């Protein structure tokens with residue numbers, strides 16, 4: 001069995017990053033930047049007021065000052081500030097020539113209509129200086145960045161209405177299993193509702209993939225092959241769920257081989273998620289995903305998510321919290337890297353969740369995250385600090 005780290009390495013090493021396209025800034029959320037983004041202007045482009053107040057010369061703070069003009073944001077100052085002069089200025093307005101500070105309005109009083117005098121301590125200049133945040137030509141966002149709302153503000157201020165991003169991977173989902181029915185059907189007691197396809201689609205869409213669901217294929221080589229060929233024509237990545245284990249009707253690996261896919265592995269030392277199959281053929285990738293929904297979720301989170309991000313040129317590193325374990329957890333099978341669903345308590349400790357194994361769908365609904373137990377480790381004792389991978 002391939003160690004988990006080797007499997008992840010093999011998957012990531014096989015990736016050729018997808019080509020790029022331009023999308024409107026309003027459609028760039030959650031996409032991955034395909035180029036460095038540079039600013040075409042200084043930010044701020046000139047010295048600007050940070051407060052509503054009076055722009056004047058620091059040497060004059062103890063004098064009564066005459067007001068020579070009012071400068072709202074968006075107006076170019078017309079007058080230079082001389083000795084014993086000031087301009088009334090609003091937040092964001094350009095600082096007039098001659099002024100070296102802004103005194104906030106709260107620290108001023110007006111002895112007459114056209115004059116102002118200043119009191120209080122005024123050590124802060126309240127000026128944002130030209131180029132203080134960003135210089136012209138500076139890289140403001142790096143290639144490979146996953147675009148979040150705060151990046152969209154940076155793109156807008158750097159003048160990018162069209163944003164270069166990598167293309168979304170086209171991911172095809174095929175469910176396999178004679179026992180499966182779609183969710184709108186009430187299953188007979190020998191049947192099972194297809195939950196994986198919808199869970200997988202949601203996981204892939206969260207990452208930004210363009211998902212196509214091809215339906216449930218019966219457990220027959222010819223039927224699965226037909227589904228596979230249609231999906232292969234249309235997708236960059238195919239995920240086949242179920243049919244990748246040791247059963248008489250598990251045809252996943254056979255289908256891949258029949259279609260000249262080079263299999264890099266068929267089993268990994270992971271629990272849940274041992275029967276994971278991965279194969280490649282020149283920029284086309286196939287995953288055979290275990291049928292049980294918790295396994296499918298875990299392999300997608302741990303292996304397919306970093307893979308899809310890398311396909312888009314983004315290096316995914318999950319946020320891990322480190323918190324103490326509220327109770328000792330133990331296990332018997334120590335041959336594989338194990339993952340367990342956990343909850344974070346209101347006092348910041350980690351509790352395990354009632355979990356009966358990889359078919360136990362709703363164990364994940366209560367989980368805040370997953371924690372791992374390394375190969376050959378059978379116990380993590382109460383109070384130990386554990387890393388929680390949030391899900």
Ligand code: AMP
Nearest residue numbers: 175194195196197242243244245291292
């Ligand atoms: P398999 O890998 O085909 O042997 O499937 C392992 C287990 O996962 C079996 O109990 C299947 O019924 C179940 N399973 C397979 N596919 C799905 C699916 N799409 N949704 C929910 N459970 C599934």
Ligand code: MG
Nearest residue numbers: 176177242243
């Ligand atoms: Mg099956």
